[in-house]
Amino acid sequence: MMFKILILQAWYALSDEALEKQIARDLMFRRFIDLSLSEAVPDHSTIWRFRQLLNTENLLEALLEQINHHLEQNSIIVSLGSINIIDVSVIEAKQSRKRKGRNGNNTQDPEADYNVKIATDGKRKTTYGYKMHANTDEDGFVKKMTYTPGNVHDSKEFDKLLGINKHKNKNKIKTCGEVYADSAYANKKNDEKLGKQNNKVLHRAYRNTPLTDRQKQENKQRSSIRYIVERTFGLLKQHHGLAKARYLGLERNKTRAQLIAMSHNLKTGMNIFKQMRSLGDCYAQ
Incomplete structure (x- = not known):
């Protein structure tokens, strides 16, 4: 859930405080991170600590590679x-x-x-x-x-x-x-x-x-x-x-840039997937 929160932050260029407020009042944000109405919203300090943890544990580069590998497996990124x-x-x-x-x-x-x-x-x-x-x-x-x-x-x-x-x-x-x-x-x-x-x-x-x-x-x-x-x-x-x-x-700032790069790849991948599905529907007709 916390990683999805950081992706939302990168997509919408929100500060930690603004992100906390947006999750609290936006049903689409809650749905994306699988947070029910009865569950408490992670506060801005929790968001900050999780982002710092990804950096101190050197996980961000591996996460970018994992996202790209997943997109490649789904034929969205062409490696060959x-x-x-x-x-x-x-x-x-x-x-x-x-x-x-x-x-x-x-x-x-x-x-x-x-x-x-x-x-x-x-x-x-x-x-x-x-x-x-x-x-x-x-x-x-x-x-x-x-x-x-x-x-x-x-x-x-x-x-x-x-x-x-x-x-x-x-x-x-x-x-x-x-x-x-x-x-x-x-x-x-x-x-x-x-x-x-x-x-x-x-x-x-x-x-x-x-x-x-x-x-x-x-x-x-x-x-x-x-x-x-x-x-x-x-x-x-x-x-x-x-x-x-x-x-x-x-x-x-490096951590922020890495998360933005991941969010960009996911967004680009979704757009390409929509185009692929649209073409598939056209051929099916």
């Missing part, structure tokens, strides 16, 4: 021939500016950091916060994710997102399918890990070495696939409140 689309999204910290608190202390989140991005118009955009790194498939399901301070380079989480199996004498990739990513991930080490067949990382132009016409065409095609992960981040921010961190500290 699945592709990997990797990207990162910057999340503003709850306290992003340096301000003095009541005791004169700096209230800025000490575990976040600055991310500097050059926009298409050449201007620098600086954000104090965190980064969510994600690997999605072609349907936008989050396969793996990590969470870091904003100053960590995108490529640092590449191995974790792809589940690279490291050996003493070799470094092989543990994945089936092509890997799409922007040019921030383009380097010699990643090229060797992926091999020519799986490497769909955008080509990078260097000083005195512009892109060839073929590379430009390949980048255009790869970008048309890569937008899927950008769309996923857009949904997580627009509908689940991921644009800004809710808590202070990396671990608590």
